[in-house]
Amino acid sequence: MKLELGIIKISDIQFAAESKVEGSTLYVNKDEVKALILEDETFASCELDIARPGESVRIAPVKDVIEPRVKVSGEGGVFPGWMAKVKTVGSGRTNVLKGAAVVTTGKIVGFQEGIIDMCGEGAQYTPFSQLNNLVLCLEPVEGTLQHAYEKAVRLAGLKTATYLGKLAKDIEAEEIRTYETPSITEGIKLYPDLPRVGYVLMLQSQGLLHDTYVYGVDAKQSLTTMIYPTETMDGAIISGNCVSACDKNTTYHHLNNPVIEDLYARHGKDLNFVGVIITNENVYLADKERSSDWSAKLCEYLGLDGAIISQEGFGNPDTDLIMNCKKIEAKGVKTVIITDEYAGQDGASQSLADADIAANACVTGGNANTVIHLPKMDKVIGHIEYVDKIAGGWSGSLQEDGSIIAELQVITGATNEMGFNKFSAR
Amino acid sequence: MIILTNNPDVMKTMTERDVRFVDGTYRDVLIKARDLVHQGHQLLSHPLMGSLKPNETPYRTVALSDSGGPLDTDSLLLIENAIETFDKFAKVTRPDRGVNTPQEMLADFRLIDLSLIQSMEVNE
Amino acid sequence: MVKEIERAGIPVVHMCTVVPISLTVGANRIVPTVAIPHPLGNPALSKEEEHDLRKKLVGRALKALETPVDGQTVFEE
């Protein structure tokens, strides 16, 4: 399967009378987007705002971040099962508005976290401070249940991203990136001497605010399965996960999965990137056993020599991670795991909830308990009272000058367990 | 299946199951679960289910097998690690979270907890 | 703890319920016991039966101390 990504660089977003992409500026007609979102009667109101890199702006609480993309050629449409029919995606050409994102905010539950600071200390920990963000603040009609509100916000984000993506359908991108995965047999013929490497992508799937969807299917109800890496670039996997801001995988992460990109970068040179195994992280231990058995079985079935395993979330996914690692290693497949840590504010505590000697090759996205200082921002997009309640801080962490001392775990994407960032710990 | 919980919504909703109410904290539920594991019950759900940190949500629900058998080592390690993790997080208390959760936020925490423990029912 | 005693040069037998943990912490002579809250007893038994059970288990531990071992050894019935 072969996919070309047409990269259209966006360096600014502006509100304008007509929605369009001109040069590297994305113009957005506010009213059109609002009308589109308010078609959903779940919403009482919808506010749009723009946050650009370097501005004194804080966005909170962030639910999801989505990159606008559009299918130019090839089967299906972006976000299959949601914004397009359930048709296999991942081939042909897709245009990407690189440098732009849709950020959804909405206080679905009272304790939601997730901050994006566009400048200051917090900005260096989140990749989203580097993007031009169109922020949606979505309020439900009274009496809306949390399940319904979450789904509506999720869809509003996908809708808006799709709407923006379509503006770039007819643009001829200057930069084309090509990704191709041959069939198993072709791969063996093409690269007989290269190690066969797979990617085990763990998806959060525990329940409300903890879900991930594949082609519209709730991942907790799916067995471990396989997917072409390019399918993820067309939005085959989307996030419904709103909890644990620092180490949840947003839809943006799934679209730009760094493990997939970096395995492709070495594909055909140092390794043969065979494919992606997607597995879930369920609440029940029997599910964990079954899913990790299947991960190991598929690794064996594909004749892999090595696999990278990435995690999502805090606490019990450590158990899934270690089960996957142990069982895959037991099949003779060498593994590297990517995780993050909760080592306490002083860094002195045992970092992982679960550990095993099989996990002898580990990459970490850093200590989520790291204390950071978030300066006062001129503008807050989203829920100001939420920020006033010292999000992610503790008693006495709100400073007199209005700045906040908090733990890194409140920053969206800060300790991402796909290895999206450069932050780490030793 | 035995369901230990300090979440009244689980008690009210999952009436067809053997729900045992623990009148206490998140930690008290873990301790009760540990005692059952020591008696040979197996954990069926992960004691740290959900991504909410132990100093964030005041509610906890744990599912265990009905009858005790020989001690299940995996369950033992899981529950003891969970208690250790709980205690690690308990060192930092947060305003509006955990034991300090204001009344109006409690319903949301109860809902998430209930949703997580009910997640197996979709597969039944 | 068991390792430090062994390292000091004293033969030691570890009586414990969770054998895998005992193996992990490096005990060489291991006698499995009844249950975590009552390793050397069983409240379900009568006083006499419980005493006999305990004597049997501790007797096994003494036997283990008298038995040369090459590496980690679990002394079961």
Place this chain on the structure above:
Amino acid sequence: MVKVVHYLNQFYAGKGGEEMANLPPEKVKGFVGPGMAFNAAFKGEAEIVATVYCGDSYFNENKDAIDTVLAMIKEEQPDIVICGPAFNAGRYGVACGTVASEVKAQLGIPTLTGMYDENPGVDMFKSKTIIMKTKDNAAGMRKAVAAMAPVALKMAKGEELGSAAAEGYFPTGIRKGLFEEKRGSARAVDMLLKKLKGEEFETEYPMPQFDRVAPNPAVVDLAHAKVALVTSGGIVPKGNPDHIESSSASHYGKYDIDGVEFLTDKTYETAHGGYDPVYANADPNRVLPVDVMREFEKEGRIGELSHYYYATVGNGTAVASAKKFADTFSKELIADGVQAVILTST
């Protein structure tokens, strides 16, 4: 000029061996013993202004010894405190580790000590002070001083230390944040390729390792042997006189059971918080089998049951902390002539 205070035990201070181990803390101006080598290694950048020393037994047996030592050090207002090195001397290691961590915690002055791998002080204090790796005996002094002096200078000047491997200290176990050159996914691919080629790679999060000790020979004549009971199940005299903590206890209790035929719910209880205490409290012999051991003693199956038993609280899963004191009481067991130990755990 960097001001250094040096801490030593009675032996290195030239006061005598074990017979002087009960010496209370004293202080002298300038350097003593190995301090001379340190002064030379500082090459004029630093100087030992005072040396504080104390007998190892005195230090470990008197709770206020540390306060006296701290007061003596505080008066000098040093830029850094160097303790030892202690090599493989257990009690000296604990003293050096205690002084170094307390000076750092209470006085806010950087501290440095040195020990051999197997010194129990390493595990006890490596997260609380920098401990340099040394040989197991004083023959390694020259090398230890050469390694410690430059690190001490860096610390005194407030410079950032390099990694544990580069500087030669024991990894502190404290996780420190940093920004890498490459993102995590690229590092993972690099690491996997190395692992696949069988090349060396460095994991970013080392998993806990467990070492092994070879088994001791069997007891030949148990009928004439002295056997001691040790438990991690927290059985203590009623009222828990030593205040053993209910989880991952930081110390142990040593209790006389001379003349005790069996334990009862009136006299003993469990301090352990890691299990339902009902059964152990009702009959403490269920955890510490004094009753049947007395019978074996009477029957001549064993020579005698040791007068003392040792108790602490440890979950099977949290073993690291137990290492701290097990080393100490093992030496006491040997001194008492104990030939075999039964360790009971819950």
